[in-house]
Amino acid sequence: MDSKLCITALAALLLSVPAAADEITVYTSYEEDEAARFLELAKKDMPDLEVNMLRLSTGELAARIIAEKANPQHDVIWGFAASTIVTPQIEETLEAYRPKGIDAVPKEFRAADDKWFAVTGYMAAFCVNDERLEKLGLEKPTSWKDLLDPKYKGEIVMPNPASSGTGYIQVSSLLQMMGEDEGWAFLEKLDKNVAQYIKSGSKPCHAASAGEFAVGASYDMRAIKNIEEGYPISMVIPAEGSGNELEANALVATSKNKEAAKRFLDWTVTKTAADAYLEWKAIVTIPGGTMPQRFLDAGLPQDTNSVLHPTDFKAAAEDRKDIIATWQEKFER
CATH class of the missing domain: 3.40.190.10 (Periplasmic binding protein-like II)
Structure with missing residues (x-):
């Protein structure tokens, strides 16, 4: 076969194969229904990002993260108690990262060293x-x-x-x-x-x-x-x-999928995400939203x-x- 034809055929074959999706593993303590809704919206905005999610209560997840410390199995911590993420054995597994749009979140809801930030509570x-x-x-x-x-x-x-x-x-x-x-x-x-x-x-x-x-x-x-x-x-x-408790997000230092993990963390401070939080959370640290009337009707000030x-x-x-x-x-x- 002519070499030029070979190259053309190979190029056509490569174009016909879908690009492999980015894939990350996220550990979360968001309640199951909250996490499912937030993840649904994230996937809609990032259809090429495959997100594997493990949801455990705060204590169980903290124990797992510490047990896996020598070989972390996750790329992102999502919606995890701020009072727990600052535990030294957990905090030292994290890498500083400033997501796009993070300046909208007031400094009191972010770690001074950028190792975590909280958008809900x-x-x-x-x-x-x-x-x-x-x-x-x-x-x-x-x-x-x-x-x-x-x-x-x-x-x-x-x-x-x-x-x-x-x-x-x-x-x-x-x-x-x-x-x-x-x-x-x-x-x-x-x-x-x-x-x-x-x-x-x-x-x-x-x-x-x-x-x-x-x-x-x-x-x-x-x-x-x-x-x-x-x-x-x-x-x-x-x-x-x-x-009250803040729910923190963070990048895992040993992640082998850091660019994909950063994309996910960037999404957590977008307007789409903020609008979703307002439907599920009384404490949202991204300013500009309005508390739903149904929250007020239920007794929240x-x-x-x-x-x-x-x-x-x-x-x-x-x-x-x-x-x-x-x-x-x-x-x-």
Whole structure:
């Protein structure tokens, strides 16, 4: 065959074969429904990017990242607790990266060394079953302190802070609010009324929504979504102030697919992503959005800062090991 014809035929063959898609693995602690929606939109904007996603609760994912530290299996950390991502064993696996458009995110929601940034967050909230309260003749609690009333014995479920980021930020924020001694004493009194400590942050809300318990200590968006789905619950933001958590994104230093991973991280600060966050999150750090009316109807204030307890994420990270060890010694069943 003529060499010129050979080259032409080879070129035609190469053009007929689809280019291999970029592929990355993402580890996330976003709730399953949130992650699925965000990922759906990301794939629509980047159809050539294959994203393999592993979703685990905060505690489980932290343990996995640390266990794989010598040989990380992921390229991106996505929607992961800021109070956990700053754990030295996790933070040292990350590489500084400034996504395109990151300047829109205020500096207080970014690591000073650019190793992580947060575009979303959540706050602690109670899911209170109104029908069960009425049946038991109980008043609606408005604060953590109200939950110490012996009338609530066996009617409260909470997330386990060893496995749940929501659970950890609830315990950590109470200790930050009250101080170590008073905080642990409060948790010991509260424990007398707690029926169960559940693995995830959303399940206490589901249990209360189903009428199994009167109060599920959970978080804002799970309460809002269960209200929208018609469950007979109210959302209560504790009067002492709501413990809250940022959800951080980061590039893994050992990624073999860094350009693709950076594309994904760039997408997380786009307008498409920000608009999606506003439908799912009460705390969105990219400015310019408007809180949906359905959030307000469910009980969130227009200014969420007015109900948030200032969280020291660095202290929450530094104290995590000791707090969880003490909690497990005192309360794990």
